[in-house]
Amino acid sequence: MFVTSAFAQETAPAAAEGETHAGTTVPAEEHGTFPPFNAETFPSQILWLVITFGLFYLFLKRVVMPRVGGIIDVRNDRITQDLDHAARLKGEADAAVAAYEQELAEAKANANKIGQQANDAAKSEAESTRKKLEAELEKKLGEAEASIASIKAKAMKEVGTIAEDTTSAIVEALVGGKTDKAEISAAVKSASR
Amino acid sequence: MAADKVDPIHQFQIHPIIPLHIGGYDVSFTNSALFMVVTVIVASAFLYMSTASRALIPGRLQSVSEMAYEFVGNMLRDAAGKQGMQFFPLVFSLFMFVLVANLIGLFPYFFTVTSHIIVTFTLAALVIGTVLVYGFAKHGFGFLKLFVPHGVPGYLLPLVVAIEIISFVSRPVSLSVRLFANMLAGHITLKVFSGFVVSLSALGAVGIAGSVLPLAMAVALTALELLVAFLQAYVFAVLTCMYLNDALHPSH
Numbered sequence: 001m002f003v004t005s006a007f008a009q010e011t012a013p014a015a016a017e018g019e020t021h022a023g024t025t026v027p028a029e030e031h032g033t034f035p036p037f038n039a040e041t042f043p044s045q046i047l048w049l050v051i052t053f054g055l056f057y058l059f060l061k062r063v064v065m066p067r068v069g070g071i072i073d074v075r076n077d078r079i080t081q082d083l084d085h086a087a088r089l090k091g092e093a094d095a096a097v098a099a100y101e102q103e104l105a106e107a108k109a110n111a112n113k114i115g116q117q118a119n120d121a122a123k124s125e126a127e128s129t130r131k132k133l134e135a136e137l138e139k140k141l142g143e144a145e146a147s148i149a150s151i152k153a154k155a156m157k158e159v160g161t162i163a164e165d166t167t168s169a170i171v172e173a174l175v176g177g178k179t180d181k182a183e184i185s186a187a188v189k190s191a192s193r
Numbered sequence: 194m195a196a197d198k199v200d201p202i203h204q205f206q207i208h209p210i211i212p213l214h215i216g217g218y219d220v221s222f223t224n225s226a227l228f229m230v231v232t233v234i235v236a237s238a239f240l241y242m243s244t245a246s247r248a249l250i251p252g253r254l255q256s257v258s259e260m261a262y263e264f265v266g267n268m269l270r271d272a273a274g275k276q277g278m279q280f281f282p283l284v285f286s287l288f289m290f291v292l293v294a295n296l297i298g299l300f301p302y303f304f305t306v307t308s309h310i311i312v313t314f315t316l317a318a319l320v321i322g323t324v325l326v327y328g329f330a331k332h333g334f335g336f337l338k339l340f341v342p343h344g345v346p347g348y349l350l351p352l353v354v355a356i357e358i359i360s361f362v363s364r365p366v367s368l369s370v371r372l373f374a375n376m377l378a379g380h381i382t383l384k385v386f387s388g389f390v391v392s393l394s395a396l397g398a399v400g401i402a403g404s405v406l407p408l409a410m411a412v413a414l415t416a417l418e419l420l421v422a423f424l425q426a427y428v429f430a431v432l433t434c435m436y437l438n439d440a441l442h443p444s445h
Contacts, residue, residue, distance in 0.1 A: 045309060056286055068259060
């Protein structure tokens with residue numbers, strides 16, 4: 001029973017095809033014609049296909065495709081927009097970095113300048129202090145020399161008096177009697193010359 | 194009854210549900226028409242509802258709809274260029290209709306609309322008709338350059354033109370028969386193997402043990418048919434794109 005039915009299955013389409021190819025118009029008996037080649041069903045299938053497919057086409061064209069296309073367009077726009085936004089933010093970040101670096105360079109230059117100034121100021125102050133000290137020392141040296149000179153002169157003058165006194169004393173002791181002061185002074189002077 | 198159960202042709206029978214006769218033609222609403230309606234409703238409802246939220250970040254269903262849309266869109270753009278996009282609604286509805294009809298046909302007891310040559314032929318005729326109408330409307334008789342390839346020596350020209358015309362005429366036939374035959378053969382094979390399972394199980398314990406093999410085959414074939422269902426819809430759409438390209442640019 002199994003074998004025969006399987007055999008029947010294999011032969012059935014071939015037989016049906018043979019019939020239609022031969023052009024025999026078999027009445028639409030359920031098991032007579034191979035159904036896809038049964039021309040009696042063609043008008044109905046064509047009509048209903050035209051109706052259903054036509055409506056399907058219109059529905060897709062008018063409703064579905066604008067909608068799906070719109071969704072995809074909106075998404076693409078959004079992606080482009082987001083990319084632009086990201087690019088702009090990156091530009092801003094880059095500008096901020098550049099500004100920071102410039103400020104850093106400026107600050108460095110400033111610091112250098114301030115250091116230089118301080119250095120210069122310290123140097124000039126040291127210089128002026130040194131000069132003042134030198135001048136002071138110079139003055140003190142001058143004063144000391146002057147005082148030495150005056151002391152020397154005084155001493156020299158006193159040397160004359162001492163010599164006169166000594167001379168008069170020596171003369172008195174040797175000669176005796178009073179000595180003429182003026183004579184002695186002249187003699188000392190000529191001797192010291 | 195048992196023989197009827199395993200008759201692999203029975204699934205292709207068309208029987209009227211609402212009898213209707215117009216002008217001497219039998220245009221009854223049949224099970225085939227019913228499944229055309231089901232196909233259209235399922236496809237439309239899926240596309241409509243999955244995209245209802247218009248989410249910026251698509252969910253799974255919306256992704257499927259968008260993928261189908263972009264898949265067909267890219268296919269058409271690659272084959273026919275930017276100009277071809279005016280046929281996008283046609284190609285997309287053809288693809289979706291064939292795909293959903295093929296997939297629905299895989300359910301047991303469901304009718305496969307695309308397993309009837311007249312359906313696939315009508316769709317193919319729609320494609321070729323569009324190509325002819327658009328080609329002649331746009332290029333006039335320049336469209337006939339389609340049959341005269343460049344750089345063919347004069348003495349070969351009659352032969353080449355004859356071949357080109359035959360190839361053009363056979364397009365609607367090949368386009369329709371490819372889809373029809375694939376669906377028909379796939380469903381017959383499925384039915385035969387499933388019939389083996391039923392027939393073998395009726396033979397007792399040994400039969401039940403033996404029926405494991407055809408059952409496994411039926412499962413594997415179902416997976417294969419799922420692939421074929423998609424593949425044939427894809428092939429139909431790709432060939433449509435290529436034929437439309439001829440209508441747009443006849444001088445190849």
